[in-house]
Amino acid sequence: MDLDLDVANNVLSGLRPFPVAVTTVDGGFANGLMSLSAGAASIIPEAPRATISLTKYNKTHDMVASSGIFVMHLLTAEEEHLDASLHILRTLGGSSGRDGDKMGTLRTRTGTTGAPVLLDAHSYVEARVCASLDIQESTVFVGDVVAAGTLHGGERLRVGPAWGRLPKEWIEQYETNHVPQLESARSHRFAHTEAG
Ligand SMILES: Cc1cc2nc3c(=O)[nH]c(=O)nc-3n(C[C@H](O)[C@H](O)[C@H](O)COP(=O)(O)O)c2cc1C
Secondary structure (H helix, E strand, O other), rough: OOOOHHHHHHHHHHHHOOOOEEEEEEEEEEEEEEEEEOEEEOOOOOOOOEEEEOOOOHHHHHHHHHOOEEEEEEOOOOHHOOOOHHHHHHHHHHHHHHHOOOOOOOOEEEEOOOOOOEEOEEEEEEEEEEEEEEEOOOOEEEEEEEEEEEEOOOOOHHHHHHHHHHHHHHHHHHHHHHHHHHHHHHHHHHHHHHHH
8 A cells, every 4th residue: 555644644743733722602602623734825925715524423524514613823932922822722722612611711802803812812813714624534724814913923833842841640631532522534535335
């Protein structure tokens, strides 16, 4: 087989080293998650677009599909704000909004789109969904950027160093939570092939 999965996954994970905090609001409920799939989707500087791939298992997926708005935040690596960055990562990436409010301990303001902007982030763009692509276990959302801001600046937090600063118990909990997410993703992707 020509496909070495370790090489493939290493190439792909190297493309997007920045953990991005995605927030949205739907029906008055604010929520969000961490993502390593966020990117740019336009070559036109006066008409920027952002893209995120959200897994259907996650509540934020259904909320963005319904509300059509999202905010993408980079986190800061600057030492004086590192605790706040890791708090955002742990809060949004460590549990689901299905199990209760995750936004209460985060400092926010309401953005142009109505979605929450995280005040302890490095910088952000707000977007309105203009297209989406169903890829079985996930949806790729593309949004027109309608607002942007720099909140703290400095170096942007990368996932490698961030992971090294997270408590062991949090990582274990994350890995436990990841199991049903992966099972759900596999069943969405391979359901049709298993059926026949
Ligand atoms: C570093 C990191 C990267 C992640 N990347 C993604 C991603 O690209 N897409 C996604 O749907 N979930 C991703 N997740 C998982 C979600 O953040 C996590 O499942 C979250 O608890 C979902 O919350 P929700 O159900 O409230 O939406 C990532 C988590 C972490 C910690």
